[in-house]
Amino acid sequence: MTIKDQIKSILEKAVEATLKNNGERTARARTSEECGSATSERSELTIEYPSDLSHGDYAANIAMKLGKIMQKNPREIAEQIVKNIPKNTLIEKVEIAGPGFINFFISEKALKSEMAKILKEKAKYGKSNEGKKKTVIVEYSSPNIAKPLGVHHLLSTIIGQTLNNILGAVGYKTISINHIGDWGTQFGKLIYAYKKWGKKEVLEKAPINEMLKLYVKFHDEAEKDTKLEDLARKEFKDFEQGDKENRKLWEWFVKESLKDINKTYKKLSGIKFDFTLGESFYEDKMDDVLAEGKKKKIFVEGEEGSYIAKFDDENMSPMVIQKKDGATLYSTRDMTTLKYRIGRWKPEKILYVVDMAQNMYFKQLFETAKRFPWYKNEGFHVSFGRMRMEDMQMSTRKGNIILLDSVLEEAIKRAKKIIEEKSPNLKNKDAVAELVGIGSVKYNILSQNRSTDIVFDWDKMLSLEGNSAPYMQYTYARARSILRKAKSAKKEGKTAENKGEIAEKTSQLLRAIPKFKEQLINSARDYKPNLLSQYLYELAQKFNSFYNSVPVLTAKDPKDRLFRLKLTQSVSQILQNGLALLGVAVVEEM
């Protein structure tokens, strides 16, 4: 249980007691609905972090809410509530402030015991059982293969992997799935293009490059000749219906693509899937869903013999589930996949980490699924903003693509340059450059609210300043450096300590500790990694501030020294654990 939860539960009891007392005295209000609404308002009791430190560690606005319902002065109610809070070791003091805020100050003892927990649990600190072992499937990355990964694939891959990590940390049983796009008309296009313009030797030499070239060439040509799209569709249909030559080509393309994509995942590091089940996996399972849907009249005949799902909402266009030529589409495979996952894993939720251009599509998909008896609203679209370039859309079709590999390479290169500048004597420069470079790319994405669009910009993407991975890693390295030295040297304090400043900086840092678990839970609840990254950044800022004005190794009093060392260790542990969830590795020196 987090400290916030404890405060909440203490407050809940106090509010209940207050309401009871009032109910007895003001019998009038009891009969009315007001009492009922007061109760429901109470259940919405929220605890927040005050923006100003002088307002304590946690604050509640419940008295103001009740004040309105009970027609009483909020401050009076607050006073009554506070009276009903029993003495306990968690809370140092409670204050009533402003129009009726109840501010809680956490006792130092409670904070120190939280610190002790960190030192004991180490890498496990932060884990909770919010999820109660319930199963959540997280689908992410899911690239369309036969083309290399572009920068835009970072979003789903990084956000999805991090959500998977975070959900796991708060006690969900997660199943991560890479739903590879290895099926569909795109392969018809590729097969057509290969047959027409491709050369075996060239493709064998540089498979991915050549596939991308063929893909782009197809779209160039298709603009001049509209028949090409139909021909590609035919190739796909033939393939789907058993054409041997096309099947062989497909297998070849898929094999080479996967090899290449896995290389990139490896470079990104920390990208792990419990299952890589491409669309092709559902090839023999689609008939079943199609038949079921047709039988139940969920799928009805549309134009020219296609099958569609219709919606009551006029603004939602129908979803095509089977093409007029009888071939399947992404929707067919997604519906099949949905049924398969529900049947196999019985998840509480299935998260689709996919960009928001597909908002409408997922709405259609889930809306249709609701009509099947096996669907219990498991699907959830974790949408995120799109990545685009300054002046044009990223489009693989047109070849406007920035390769993910090249971004990672550049990131490492830039990190290396700065290392040469700032720490020319560092031993393992290349290893550090890699961790810093890759980390900064990931952190950059995770520190942003996922619904915000991202305009790709080299400098921004690879920023090594401010709220960035290197800042976090640097903070960690500083902390670790202190801890290393603590073992050997025992220096004497030389200068006078500024007591006031020290107390303030120490207290601020100490008080930031319990929020880690709390923000982790918030992050999981809203599927927002940036809540976690923002917390870690704030913690790092507080540590750096502490670092600058509070001597640790040279503390005058040995007791202070010990406490500050423990605090430093606690903070470094949180940074390590938190960054690990974000997929950012820490470094001991940089």
Next chain:
RNA sequence: GUCCGCGUAGCUCAGCUGGAUAGAGCAAUGCCCUUCUAAGGCAAAGGCCGCAGGUUCAAAUCCUGCCGCGGACACCA
């Protein structure tokens, strides 16, 4: 046209289950390495939170309308 998302400091963005004086980074100004990593810290500066209404004790946050940007809207995924 309809629907979805966004509009916050010069720039890039946090904050949005309503709450106290709207926060960071970059850029620009000044200061701090004879104490633990200056990839750092401190100070000051920078805001009609797109516009106009509404709800509320309280609105950047909720509702309505408008403007601007992005996206989606039947056989691509």
